[in-house]
Amino acid sequence: MQFKHPEILYFLFLLVIPVLVHLFQLRRFQKEYFTNVRFLKELNMQTRKSSKIKKWLLLFTRLFLLACLIIAFAQPFFKASDSNNKSNEMVILLDNSFSMQAKGSKGELLKRAVQDILENTPEDQQFSLITTxxxxxxxxxxxxxxxxxxxNYSSVPFHPDFLLTKAETKKPNTGKDIVVITDAxxxxxxxxxxxxxxxxxxFIVPKAENKANVAVDSVYISQTLDNFYEIGVTLKAYGKADNDVSVALYNGKELTAKTLAKFTEASETLTFTIPxxxxxxxxSISDNSLSYDNDYYFSITKPEKSNVLAIGENAKNKFLSRIYTEDDFVFTSSELGAVDYNSLEKQDAIILNELKEIPQALITTLKSFYAKGGNVVIIPAPDGSVQNLNSLLSGFGNATLQAATQTERQITKISFSHPLYQTVFEKKTDNFQYPKVNSAYTLSGTALPVLSYADQTPFLASxxxxxxxxxxxxxxxxxxxxNFQNSPLIVPTFYNMAQNSGKTGITAITIGENQSLIIDALLSKDEVVTVKNEEADFIPMQQILNxxxxxxxxxxxxxxxxxxxVKNNEVLKNVSFNYPRTESNLSLQNENILKDYTKTDSVSTVYNDIKSQRTASELWKWFIIGTLVFLLLELFIQKFVK
Known part of the structure; x- marks a missing residue:
């Protein structure tokens, strides 16, 4: 127990006064003898004994009364259990990621959390609030x-450690009370x-009542026809999807098609045909849970012919001319000695077809071409220089070729999920007539296998x-x-390797993944392009590449x-952006990792808990009550004790 005014305790010496008074009242009586009081002797003895008890009771009562009064003025208290953090500042970390769109018992989790802060934070309370x-x-x-x-809701994931670092940077070496409001x-x-x-x-962890959610996961071109595209739309159901989901396809604001999705599995794919x-x-879909993942935006550019250059002997390039037809490609075959280096940057794909020696100037140009978004296809010559080939490959990662072996190898494995074949096969096949080679190098490194031999080494990698x-x-x-040229794989493999995603295919960029886009345009030194729509615009980072x-x-x-x-009000290319789908699965609530922290149900509970732990226990009221109790005891003793 501690005292706010310990100097007042010196007044406890006043307790001597009641003692002195008591001693004065209890002085010894002088005996006086009388002749006819013998029969009163017993009565007198009883009265004297009772008087002594009453005076002792009054003494102790007055001592306690005076002591309680003096101690009350000294204001005793017990130290608060968390007094060391009394000067802490309040920091609230509020999760406003898309998963907080989920609905709890009182509405959307984020809106309810905001209302909780506004209603239960004292008006004079200073605090800092940080969102993503x-x-x-x-x-x-x-x-x-x-x-x-x-x-507003944010596509940025909620990371308390990152937000707390911002708070520490703003006010270093300052004690903080951290309140984290998140659905985890x-x-x-x-x-x-x-x-x-x-x-x-x-930690305040609001919970969604309904954790079922349907999201538009991806949109892609499943098949290219002469005059139409078949668009594949993949929907994912998290939790149980009891009802059919309405799916609509819009071109701008115009409704193009509409259908219903019936979920028999967690993932369903729908197909639309568009010109x-x-x-x-x-x-766009409609469901009763999260809304941020109900729309998936995408743009398709009218197909342009891709420029393909094959460098090698014209006789060996002849099979390529049958694949790269005039309908879809501008194909050029060139001998190594006749290559126009100035035209290389205008190509979309460059094929090196069995060159025995690749000049250093061509290697340097190809590395720059690849860095600017071009596709490079390397077909090694059977008697080429391994060292020369590896010098070329060093610009494309850590892939390396080892010396060729004269052993027949069967190509037995297709990577069906690879982008080259995603739209080629409707389903995996086991009875495919696989090609073979008589002589091959051994390819190693981190390149992604596309076609592989029976020994699992790559025949084609990317x-x-x-x-x-x-x-x-x-x-x-x-x-x-x-016999690969006779295989059914030859056409889709080379056809897709020459495609430029900027000229064909879907443009749908995920926000926050720092993706890049290359477009054909000429800019002067001071010109910039702007990305805009009817509601917003921004200037992206841009690099001029010729x-x-x-x-x-x-x-x-x-x-x-x-x-x-847009460049000077001229639309160069349409592009679409989508939120990442990282918040779509509401069952990924990881509340178990918070067991070492204090979990509460509201902001008011936090403030009450902090106040109770940092408020000293004042005892002076109890001593005042004790004073009154002993005062009443004295009155009762005076009146009822004889």
Missing amino acids: TGAYWDTDVKTIQKELQNT INLDTKNISSLDSDKPVY KKDFHGHV ATNRLGNVYIFSAAINKQNS NKIKLSFGDYPETAGNYSV
Whole structure:
């Protein structure tokens, strides 16, 4: 027990006064003898004894009364259990990721959390509030009421450790009471590693009542016909999808098609047929859970002919001219000595067909071509220089070729999920007539296998820098060395290797994945392109690559939708952006990792808990009550004790 005014305890010496008074009243009586009081002797003795008891009771009562009064003025108290953190500042970390769109018993989780803060935070309470998209420092509920109520959902995942680092950077070496409001979706131990469980950390975990959710996962071209595209739309159901889901396809604001999705499995794929021309729209569904993943935006550019250059002997390039027809490609075959280096950057794909020696100038040009988004296909010569080939491959990752062996090898494995074959096979096949080679190099490294031999080594592998692709064969495919030219695989393999994603296919970029896009355009030194739609615009990072521009988007735009790349009011290309689907599965709530922290159900509970732990136990009231009790005891003794 401690005292706010311990100097008042010196007044306890006043307790001597009642003692002195008592001793004065209890002085010895002088005996006086009388003749006729013998019969009163017993009565007198009893009265004297009773008087002594009464006076002792009064003494102790007055001593306690005076002691309680003096101690009450000294204001005794017990020290608060958490007094060391009394000067802490309040920091609230609020999860506004898309999973907080889920509905709890009182509405959307984020809106309910905001209302909880506004209703239960004292008006004079200073605090800092940080979300994934913004921060409010040293504020109060009145100041940020409108901003809080207008808080938008964010595609950025909620990472408490990152937000706490921002708070520490803003105010280092300052004690903090941390209140984390999150639904704990996708939360892992790394995200809370910087939270000290020995310090005041409170978690408020609102929970969704309905964890079932349907999301549009992806849109792709499943098949290309003469005048039409078949569009594949993949829907994913998280939890049990009891009802059919309405699916609509829009081109701009115009409804193109509509159907129902019936879920017999967790994933369902629907097919739409659209004309083979520019398409700038989205797929939309309706479900009663999260809304951010109900729309998937995508753009398709009317197919342009891809430029393909094959470098090698014209006789060996002849089979390629039958694949790259005039309908879809501008195909050129060139001997090595006749290559026009100035025309290489205008190509979409360059095929090196069995070159015995590749000049260093060509190697340097191909590396630059690949970095700018071009596709490179390498078919080694059976008697080529391994060292020369590896010098070329060093610019495309860590793939290497080892010396060729004269052993027949059967090609037995197809990577059906590889982008080259995603739209080729309707289903996996086991009775395929696989080709073979008589002589082959051994390809090693991290390149992704596309076709493999029976010994699991690659016959064809690929690597990508997310702009361009490189495809590496481990064997020559001339008819003397292989029957691959007679295989049904030859056409889709080479056809798809020459496709430029900027000229064909779907453009749908995921926000926050720092993807890049290369478009054909000429810019002067001071010119820039803008990405815009009717509601927003921004200037992406851009790099001029001769007659092309490389655009990098980072975390922009903030809102998913259909946009256009514009130069001086001229639309260069349509592009679409989508939110990542990382928040769609509401069953990924990882609340178990919070067992070392204090979990509460509301902000008011947090404030009450902090107040109770940091408020000293005042005891002076009890001593005042004790004073009154002893005062009443004295009165009772005076009146009733004889």
